[in-house]
Amino acid sequence: MSFLNYSTREINFKIVYYGPGLSGKTTNIKHIYEKIRSDNKGKLVSLATETERTLFFDFFPLDLGTIKGYKVKFHLYTVPGQIYYSSSRKLILKGVDGLVFVADSQRERFEANIESIEDMLENLKEYKIDFNTLPYVLQLNKRDLPNITPTDEMVAALGKKEEPMVEAIASLGDGVIDTLKAISKLVMIDVKKKLQ
Numbered sequence: 001m002s003f004l005n006y007s008t009r010e011i012n013f014k015i016v017y018y019g020p021g022l023s024g025k026t027t028n029i030k031h032i033y034e035k036i037r038s039d040n041k042g043k044l045v046s047l048a049t050e051t052e053r054t055l056f057f058d059f060f061p062l063d064l065g066t067i068k069g070y071k072v073k074f075h076l077y078t079v080p081g082q083i084y085y086s087s088s089r090k091l092i093l094k095g096v097d098g099l100v101f102v103a104d105s106q107r108e109r110f111e112a113n114i115e116s117i118e119d120m121l122e123n124l125k126e127y128k129i130d131f132n133t134l135p136y137v138l139q140l141n142k143r144d145l146p147n148i149t150p151t152d153e154m155v156a157a158l159g160k161k162e163e164p165m166v167e168a169i170a171s172l173g174d175g176v177i178d179t180l181k182a183i184s185k186l187v188m189i190d191v192k193k194k195l196q
Contacts, residue, residue: 096124098183
């Protein structure tokens, strides 16, 4: 649900990075933040526990040009991956315009990915957000680790609608910007369709 601010002539989009705990959501956001010019970004807000896990969200507006004379801003959020933060995950999804699912490629995290994606779909239903029309990208992260699930197996289990899929090593920055570009493009296509 993009937000149109007539006084500042801005269209604000909310992109949420979803996935199980420690899958690399925060690592994605931090890498993007480091790569964006300082005049194009706001403050990065990170709320974390003593163990460095994101509790609520990382956030910053990212300026991306204009649509019909309106400046475009993306607000990037992560959800806490831990199961016991279910209400926070659900709240952060409210008003989402684009979604990135960050899957952990480690074989021992396979079930956690499935559980997290099912949780995501259930939370979208509760907000009456149609997943089939929502811009969505699947990122397979941690592809550099030794004990990973093969790509085709992950896509078969986690792919939901022929969405773009990006293999990534977020800790090195590999695939991070490609993921952002993919979801940004889908969100922009979606809003342009709605503005016609």
